[in-house]
Amino acid sequence: MIKTVNLTKIFRTDEVETTALNKVQMEISNGEFVAIMGPSGCGKSTLLNLLGLLDNPTDGELYFDDVEVSKFSERNRTNLRKGNMGFVFQSFNLIDELTVFENVELPLLYMKVSSSERKKKVEAVLEKMKISHRKKHFPQQLSGGQQQRVAISRAVVANPKLILADEPTGNLDSANGEEVMNLLTDLNKEGTTIVMVTHSPSDAEYAHRIIQLFDGHIVTENIKHTL
Numbered sequence: 001m002i003k004t005v006n007l008t009k010i011f012r013t014d015e016v017e018t019t020a021l022n023k024v025q026m027e028i029s030n031g032e033f034v035a036i037m038g039p040s041g042c043g044k045s046t047l048l049n050l051l052g053l054l055d056n057p058t059d060g061e062l063y064f065d066d067v068e069v070s071k072f073s074e075r076n077r078t079n080l081r082k083g084n085m086g087f088v089f090q091s092f093n094l095i096d097e098l099t100v101f102e103n104v105e106l107p108l109l110y111m112k113v114s115s116s117e118r119k120k121k122v123e124a125v126l127e128k129m130k131i132s133h134r135k136k137h138f139p140q141q142l143s144g145g146q147q148q149r150v151a152i153s154r155a156v157v158a159n160p161k162l163i164l165a166d167e168p169t170g171n172l173d174s175a176n177g178e179e180v181m182n183l184l185t186d187l188n189k190e191g192t193t194i195v196m197v198t199h200s201p202s203d204a205e206y207a208h209r210i211i212q213l214f215d216g217h218i219v220t221e222n223i224k225h226t227l
Contacts, residue, residue, distance in 0.1 A: 001028055001029060001030045001032075001064065001065060001161065001162065001193055002026075002027065002028040002051060002062075002063065002064060002162075002195075003026070003027045003028075003061075003062075003063040004024050004025060004026050004027075004050075004051075004060065004061065004062050004063075005025060005060055005061040005062075005063075006023040006024070006025065006059065006060040006061070007021055007023070007024040007025075007047075007050060007057050007059075007060035007061070007062060007070075008021055008022055008023055008024070008057060008058050008059040008060045009021040009043070009046050009050060009055070009057050009058050009216075010058040010059075019216055020043045020046040020216055021043045021046055021047055021050070021057070021216045022215070022216040022217055023060065023217075024043075024047065024060070024216070024217070024218055025218070026211065026218060028193065028195060029193075030161070030191075030193055031188070031191055031192075031193055032193055032194075032208050032209065033184075033185070033188040033193075033194045033196070033206065033207045033208045033209075034194070034195045034196070034207055034208065034209050034210075034211060035196050035197075035198055035203065035204035035206070035207035035209070035210045035211070036048070036195065036196065036197045036198070036210075036211045036213060037197075037198060037199070037201075037204055037210060037211070037212050037213070038212055038213035038214055038219075039214070040199075042213040042214050042215060042216065043213050043215075043216040044197040044213055045166055045197055047197075047213065048164050048166055048195065048197050050062060051164060051195060052081065052085055052087060052164045053069060053072065053077040053080060053081055053085070056070065056071075057070050064080065064084075065161075082107070082110060082111050082158070083111060083158050083159075083160060084160055084161050084162060085160050085161070085162045085163070085164060086107075086154070086155030086156050086158070086160040086162070086163045086164070087155055087163075087164050087165075087166075088148070088151050088152055088155050088163060088164070088165040088166070088168045088184075089151065089165075089166050089167075089168075090166055090167035090168065090170035090171055091171065092139070092144075092147045092148055092150070092151045092171070093151065094139040094147055094150060094151060094154075095139070096138060096139050096140055097138075098138070098139075099135065099136050099137065099138055100126070100131065100134050100135045100136070100137055100138075100139070100142070100150050101122055101126070101135040101136065103139070103150055103154055104122045104125060104126060104150060104153045104154045104157050105118050105122050105157070106154060107154060107157055107158045108121060108122070108157060108158060111158060121157055121158075122135075122153075122157060123135075125153045125156060125157045126153055128153075129149045129150075129152060129153045129183065130149070131146060131149045131150055131153060134146060134150075143176070144171055144172050144173075144176060145172055145173075145175075145176030145179060145180070148168065148169075148171075148172060148176070148180050149179075149180070149183065152168075152180070152183055152184070152187075156187060156192070160192070161192070161193060162192070162193045162194075162195070163184070163187065163192055163193070163194045163195070164195050164196075165184065165194065165195070165196040165197070166196075166197045167197060167198060167199065168180055168181075168184065168196065168198075168203075169181060169198070169200060169203055170199070177200075177203070181203055181206050184196070184206070185206050194207075205224070207224065208223070208224060209221060209222065209223050209224065210222040210224065
């Protein structure tokens with residue numbers, strides 16, 4: 001599904017040049033669950049942003065489903081993300097002024113899905129995530145664990161091939177964190193590819209493979225179990 005060739009990202013200001021990623025080579029297959037670990041500042045979130053086409057690399061190649069996408073225009077990147085990728089963030093990134101239902105519905109609006117189909121899809125995913133009883137509530141009326149369940153619902157409502165998760169349990173207590181990891185594991189078992197950035201060794205244990213980054217390089221890969 002994903003392949004990188006010498007993927008490099010350099011951030012430049014007038015005085016400083018920082019190499020966040022340095023010639024990263026990796027492949028992620030359909031249906032894998034991959035955890036990316038490493039100390040703060042090693043390039044984990046930068047790599048996730050590049051894989052999710054939220055940013056362009058400075059150099060190197062990025063393939064998604066055998067198509068080289070690193071030079072795509074913003075419009076083409078947006079079109080590729082729609083329906084193919086879902087994002088889960090540490091800070092949930094829900095819109096406070098929208099209800100749970102409306103937050104989850106957003107990706108389908110962007111995809112111009114009909115109203116009746118949107119209603120069906122949103123209600124199905126809220127039921128699956130055991131949050132449908134809160135569909136008329138606003139994010140601030142929910143616990144952290146409930147907000148992350150809504151965020152995962154929004155990420156998967158369009159049935160994407162790939163979920164990119166950046167510290168998905170970072171703002172949660174251990175019980176809610178475990179619940180979120182079980183949800184991601186269930187989605188992976190149903191065929192969704194998951195790439196997760198995490199500081200948590202216990203969260204990484206849910207993955208098939210753990211990639212360790214250090215100073216913008218992949219230093220080790222630990223294959224825990226195959227698909």
